[in-house]
Each structure stands twice: as structure tokens, then as C-alpha cells.
Amino acid sequence: MRLSIPASAFVAAVVGFGGTLALIIAAADAVGATHAQTASMVTALCLAMAVETFWLSWRTRMPVISAWSTPGAALVGASSGFTINDAVGAFVLVGVLLVATGLFKLLTRLISRIPASVASGMLAGIVVTFAINAVKTIPADPLLILPLIVGFFIIRLFNPALSVLAVLLGGGVLAVLLGRVGAMPALEMSTLVLTVPEFSMTSVIGLALPLYLVTMASQNLSGLAVLKAAGYEPPPGPLIAITGLVSLLTAPFNALTSNLAAISAAICTGPDVHPDPAERWKTGPFYALAYLVFALFGASLVAVFAVLPPALIMLVAGLGLLAALANALAIAFKDEAERIPATVTFAVTASGLTLFGVGSAFWGLLAGLAALALDRIKIR
Numbered sequence: 001m002r003l004s005i006p007a008s009a010f011v012a013a014v015v016g017f018g019g020t021l022a023l024i025i026a027a028a029d030a031v032g033a034t035h036a037q038t039a040s041m042v043t044a045l046c047l048a049m050a051v052e053t054f055w056l057s058w059r060t061r062m063p064v065i066s067a068w069s070t071p072g073a074a075l076v077g078a079s080s081g082f083t084i085n086d087a088v089g090a091f092v093l094v095g096v097l098l099v100a101t102g103l104f105k106l107l108t109r110l111i112s113r114i115p116a117s118v119a120s121g122m123l124a125g126i127v128v129t130f131a132i133n134a135v136k137t138i139p140a141d142p143l144l145i146l147p148l149i150v151g152f153f154i155i156r157l158f159n160p161a162l163s164v165l166a167v168l169l170g171g172g173v174l175a176v177l178l179g180r181v182g183a184m185p186a187l188e189m190s191t192l193v194l195t196v197p198e199f200s201m202t203s204v205i206g207l208a209l210p211l212y213l214v215t216m217a218s219q220n221l222s223g224l225a226v227l228k229a230a231g232y233e234p235p236p237g238p239l240i241a242i243t244g245l246v247s248l249l250t251a252p253f254n255a256l257t258s259n260l261a262a263i264s265a266a267i268c269t270g271p272d273v274h275p276d277p278a279e280r281w282k283t284g285p286f287y288a289l290a291y292l293v294f295a296l297f298g299a300s301l302v303a304v305f306a307v308l309p310p311a312l313i314m315l316v317a318g319l320g321l322l323a324a325l326a327n328a329l330a331i332a333f334k335d336e337a338e339r340i341p342a343t344v345t346f347a348v349t350a351s352g353l354t355l356f357g358v359g360s361a362f363w364g365l366l367a368g369l370a371a372l373a374l375d376r377i378k379i380r
Contacts (some may be wrong), residue, residue, distance in 0.1 A: 002271055009286035011162075012065065012267040015045075017294055018165040020070050022317040023130075025305050026077035027256060031087040035306065037254045039299035040193035044255035046295035048246045050288040052258060056242060057284020062232045063268045065223075065287055066243055067261035071214040073360055074127045074321060075207075076256065081354065082207055084254065089197035094257045095248030097212045098220075102241025116331050117338035118345050118368040119217040124328035125349025125364050127321040134318020137311040144171065144178055145315055152319050164320045171312045172304075180312075183305035190252045192297060206354075208215065212359035213324035215259050216240075218328075223260025230269035231277055341372035 024045070028038040049066045058066035072094075076087060101107040136143050148171050156163035175181045220240055227234040239260060248259045267273075268283040294301070306312060332342040345368025353360040 002274055002279075005279070005282050006171050006286040008268050008273045009283040010290050012261075012264040012283070013287050013290035013294070015162060016261065017163055017291070018066050018168055020073065020164075020320050021301065022066070022168070022313045023073040023077060023320065024068065024256065025068060025302065025313060026130075026317055027073045027087075028084075028254075030077045030079055031082050031084045033084045033254065034356050035086075035302065036086055036191070036193050037195060038049075039190060039302045040195075041254040041256065042252035042302055043190040043295050043298035044250040045258060046291045046298055048255055050260040050291040050295065052243050052246050053284045053291070054191050054288035056202060056239060057281045057288075060239075061278065061281045062227060062234060063230075063265065063273070063280045063283050063318070064227070064234065064239060065261040065265040065268050065284065066258050067219070067264050069211070069215045069219055069257045069259050070321070070324065071126060071218045072211045072257050074130060075211055075214055077317075078126055078129050078352070079207060080352075082203060084195055085198040086200065086203040086207065088195045088209055089199045090203050090255055091251035091255065092197050092200070092248060093204060093208040094212045094215065095244050095251050096122070097208075098215070098247060098259075099241050099242025100244075101216065102237045102239070102244055105237065108236060108240070111240055113340060114213070114217060114369075115341070115372060116217075117333070117342040118365065118372060119213070120328040120331040121342035121345030121368055122210070122301050122361055122365050123214055123218050124325055124332055125292060125303060125324065125346045125351075126361055127325045127328065128346075128350050129352070130314075130318045130321045131325055132318075134315050137315045137318075140311045141180070141309060144174055144180060144309065145311060147174065148312075148315060149319075152175065160291065164316060167319055167328045168316050171316065172308060175312055180309045182307045184307065185300065186298045187297070188303065190298040190300075196253055196289070196332040197252065203230060204361055210365065211257060213365065214361075215257050218324075219259040222262035223265055226262050226265045226269060231278075246379070292328055337375070341368045344368050344371045 349364030
């Protein structure tokens with residue numbers, strides 16, 4: 001077996017985990033999760049990805065890589081007024097919806113019919129808050145933040161995939177040297193914490209529905225596209241249904257939705273992994289192994305993040321979503337005929353508007369679709 005197979009898998013796992021863990025921490029903080037619940041969230045997510053990736057890669061003989069929902073984490077992190085019980089209820093519902101989507105092709109078709117401009121406008125509105133907050137960290141601690149920003153843009157010239165991870169690791173070292181870090185926590189094994197889900201119309205409309213939509217439109221459909229671009233013919237239904245089922249089972253342990261990966265999958269599906277596409281599925285078991293290790297020490301990793309400067313965590317989260325923001329904006333405004341609806345979606349979502357307890361992502365999507373419908377009526 002070529003060394004490139006485990007090497008690619010481990011790079012994908014490290015980049016996916018280290019580059020976006022700050023978003024998971026932010027999401028947990030936004031819904032008032034305790035330290036134990038946050039650690040359980042990370043542990044359960046890692047277990048979910050290990051199971052999904054191993055099973056789907058082995059069964060399909062394709063490099064089917066799963067990940068947590070990065071835009072979903074951003075959505076939860078940007079929300080307000082929800083508790084961890086509300087969030088768990090939303091995660092459970094999204095798992096059910098994903099299973100249904102995998103079983104019934106009609107749902108997949110309906111999601112795919114949402115215009116890319118509006119869906120991307122909603123995603124851009126969600127993640128732009130994190131990019132803005134990253135900029136706001138500069139006056140909070142310029143000695144720590146400015147060198148990291150410069151380093152990020154230099155490193156991404158040579159290796160964009162590792163640039164965020166480099167900021168996280170380099171920022172941790174610099175924070176220690178500047179005396180910004182408290183006492184390092186002792187090594188502890190991970191545990192799972194069960195949280196009772198709560199369901200309300202507000203959390204369903206304001207959290208569950210937008211989370212389902214961004215997971216499908218921004219993650220699952222993109223993940224399928226990556227596999228197709230690499231020459232594979234993935235079966236959409238079974239892949240989405242399995243990730244939905246595992247998400248449903250792990251949700252009570254505070255786990256955010258897991259789904260098909262796009263960026264991590266791209267690392268594992270190219271010719272650099274193996275010249276024979278039929279051999280690339282073997283990255284799956286190694287990727288799963290890496291996430292089993294992360295699951296084992298998830299509590300310690302969360303504890304380490306807890307002693308790092310808040311400005312550093314905000315910076316890493318913002319930089320980690322910069323590429324997603326750029327891509328979402330490019331897609332949102334690509335079609336000139338749909339730029340106004342996309343702009344409306346983006347503006348309403350980014351505003352943080354809350355009406356009747358429902359968050360801005362839902363209202364942004366609704367406003368964008370309404371603007372698009374009016375434009376099309378005028379054309380007719």
C-alpha cells in the first residue's frame with residue numbers, strides 16, 4: 001500500500017479537525033453548553049465521523065469522507081436565545097430530516113431546486129459575522145493577533161489547507177510566550193453526556209430548518225459533487241441517509257449534525273492519493289482511525305481551547321471561514337439576474353434579525369426567495 005493513502009487521510013483529518021474546532025467551541029458557547037457538554041459534543045462528533053467514513057468507504061469502495069457541518073456550526077454559533085436542550089432538539093430533528101431526504105428522492109430534488117444564489121447568500125450572511133469578529137480581535141490584542149494574520153496570508157500562498165491549522169498552533173505557542181495562557185489542563189479521557197432534547201416551534205423554524213438547509217445545500221450536495229468530479233458515481237440516497245442516521249443517534253450526546261465532507265474529501269480523492277481510483281477508498285479507514293484518536297482525547301482538546309485567549313479562538317474561527325465566505329459570495333452574485341435576491345438574503349441573514357423568536361437565517365432565506373419570486377413574476 002502506498003504511503004500517500006494514510007498520509008492524505010491524516011492530513012485531511014487534522015486539517016478538518018484543527019481548522020474548524022474553534023467553530024464547534026463557539027457553537028457550544030452560543031447555546032450555553034457546559035464544559036462537559038462541549039467535550040461530549042466534540043467526542044460524539046468524532047465518533048460519528050469515524051463510523052460514517054469507515055462504513056461508507058468500505059461498503060461503496062469509494063473515498064466517502066464525512067465531516068461535521070461547518071456552516072451548521074457557524075449558524076448555531078451566530079444564534080441567540082437558544083439553550084443546549086433546544087440545540088439538541090434541533091440536531092435530532094435534522095437527523096430525522098436527513099434520513100427522510102436519503103429515503104425519499106423528492107426531498108433531495110426540492111433542496112437542489114433552491115437557487116444557488118439564495119442558498120449561498122444565506123451561507124455568506126451566516127459566516128460573515130465570524131469574519132468581522134476576527135477583524136475586531138486586532139485592537140483587543142494586537143501583539144498576538146497581527147503576526148498571526150500576516151502569517152496566515154503568507155502560508156496560504158503555499159498551502160491554503162494548512163494555513164488555519166498553522167495559525168492555531170502558532171497562535172497557541174505565541175500566546176504562551178506572551179503570557180496569555182493560564183495553567184494547562186491535565187490530560188483527561190473523553191466521556192459522553194446525555195442531554196434531554198427540547199422542541200419548540202421557535203427552535204424548529206429558527207434553528208433546525210436553517211441547519212438542515214445549509215447542511216444539505218452547502219455540505220452534502222458539495223460532497224457529492226467532489227466525488228463526482230473525481231470520477232465516482234456515489235449513490236446520494238444511501239450516503240445522506242446513513243449520515244442522517246448517525247447524526248440522529250449522536251444528537252442526544254450534544255453532537256452537531258455530521259454530513260458528507262467537501263474540502264476534506266478533496267484531499268482524499270485526487271490522483272496524489274493513488275493513481276488508481278479504485279484504491280483511494282482505503283483513505284477512509286485511516287481517516288476514521290484519526291477521528292477515533294480525536295474522540296479519545298476530545299475532552300482534553302476542549303480543555304486546552306478553554307485556556308487559550310478568546311481573541312485567538314475568534315481569529316481562528318473567522319480565518320477558517322474566510323474561504324467559505326469568498327466562495328459563497330462568488331456563487332451568490334455570479335448570476336446577474338439573481339443578484340438582488342441574493343443581496344436581500346445576505347443582508348437579512350447578516351443583520352441578526354430576530355422576529356417571533358426566529359433567527360435571521362430563516363428570514364433571510366424567506367426574504368430572498370420572495371424577492372426572487374417577484375423578479376420572476378415581473379419577467380413573465
